[in-house]
Amino acid sequence: MNTSALIDDDARWQAVLDRDAQADGQFIFAVVTTGIFCRPSCRARHALRQNVRFYPDTGAAAAAGFRPCKRCQPDKAHPQQQRLDKITRACRLLEQESPVTLDQLAQDVAMSPYHLHRLFKSVTGMTPKAWQQGWRAQRLRASLAQGEAVTEALLAAGFPDASSYYRQADATLGMTARQYRRGETAVRYTLDKCALGRCLVAESERGVCAVLLGDNDAALEAELVQQFPLAERAGADDAFAGRVAQVIRSLDDRRVPLSLPLDIRGTAFQQRVWQALRAIPVGSTASYAEVAAAMGQPNAVRAVARACAANTLAIIIPCHRVIRSDGALSGYRWGAERKALLLQREATTKES
Numbered sequence: 001m002n003t004s005a006l007i008d009d010d011a012r013w014q015a016v017l018d019r020d021a022q023a024d025g026q027f028i029f030a031v032v033t034t035g036i037f038c039r040p041s042c043r044a045r046h047a048l049r050q051n052v053r054f055y056p057d058t059g060a061a062a063a064a065g066f067r068p069c070k071r072c073q074p075d076k077a078h079p080q081q082q083r084l085d086k087i088t089r090a091c092r093l094l095e096q097e098s099p100v101t102l103d104q105l106a107q108d109v110a111m112s113p114y115h116l117h118r119l120f121k122s123v124t125g126m127t128p129k130a131w132q133q134g135w136r137a138q139r140l141r142a143s144l145a146q147g148e149a150v151t152e153a154l155l156a157a158g159f160p161d162a163s164s165y166y167r168q169a170d171a172t173l174g175m176t177a178r179q180y181r182r183g184e185t186a187v188r189y190t191l192d193k194c195a196l197g198r199c200l201v202a203e204s205e206r207g208v209c210a211v212l213l214g215d216n217d218a219a220l221e222a223e224l225v226q227q228f229p230l231a232e233r234a235g236a237d238d239a240f241a242g243r244v245a246q247v248i249r250s251l252d253d254r255r256v257p258l259s260l261p262l263d264i265r266g267t268a269f270q271q272r273v274w275q276a277l278r279a280i281p282v283g284s285t286a287s288y289a290e291v292a293a294a295m296g297q298p299n300a301v302r303a304v305a306r307a308c309a310a311n312t313l314a315i316i317i318p319c320h321r322v323i324r325s326d327g328a329l330s331g332y333r334w335g336a337e338r339k340a341l342l343l344q345r346e347a348t349t350k351e352s
């Protein structure tokens with residue numbers, strides 16, 4: 001229906017005579033002899049044209065002293081809209097933490113279970129049960145990716161208990177939650193040299209997941225396998241080699257931005273600490289207490305220090321820029337000497 005066709009009252013009257021549902025919502029008509037206003041599609045018998053008035057909306061008709069028709073209920077949402085609203089409400093209920101049965105849902109949206117099931121499927125393309133499971137799996141993936149403990153993540157995702165989840169684990173994640181949490185995902189790595197010695201770069205399907213520094217390749221590989229037990233050394237792959245070269249260029253010169261995606265794994269708290277570290281500019285340092293204060297958690301100094309020590313993305317997440325409040329360098333996962341070199345290098349970068 002062309003909206004502009006309804007600009008004049010003749011077109012509006014024709015829409016009323018046609019009981020054109022597509023005109024619903026575009027205008028309201030009222031009948032002066034009955035004092036009632038209707039949607040264009042109202043099934044009630046039509047009044048004479050001379051007794052009909054048109055209004056842009058229900059508010060205008062009501063303001064003119066008319067009452068809504070009980071049959072077409074022009075003051076209520078459109079029936080189709082009402083049905084959609086019910087399905088939207090059902091979706092939100094299914095997304096809650098506690099599981100909802102079809103009967104409970106049906107009662108809540110005032111429909112029979114049979115009709116709700118049918119309508120839900122026609123609107124969403126899924127059964128209510130599939131919707132609920134899909135939502136839980138999505139929440140579970142999100143919280144596991146943030147590094148929450150497995151049981152906590154299961155409960156947060158709405159699984160009533162761990163065992164009921166484990167039965168479905170394969171279907172949702174394709175692996176157990178514990179495997180996912182422990183990083184038992186496909187990771188490949190390679191070793192190369194950088195300005196600070198040997199360097200291990202690893203990537204998952206989501207991005208660069210580890211950058212480790214050291215002097216000894218075997219020690220670096222052992223360090224990686226602790227976090228990613230399934231990590232494998234990459235074979236010849238030019239694309240991967242190119243990304244590794246980009247990482248190393250960026251490690252060696254912090255003015256070279258790293259534009260590769262990162263796969264940062266840690267608890268929600270660790271992620272916040274690492275985010276705060278990335279806000280410390282090149283050539284500057286901050287104390288653990290300053291980082292904790294910047295996060296709004298001044299008492300979390302020790303937890304900040306632990307999160308720095310847990311960083312697996314050397315230099316990219318600049319945990320080397322955090323020093324003790326008294327100015328002492330303090331520890332560094334990859335050696336205090338390397339930390340001193342890095343800070344010295346960044347101080348000169350700043351000057352240049």
Ligand SMILES: [Zn+2]
Pocket residue numbers: 037038039042043044069070071072073
């Ligand atoms: Zn009506």
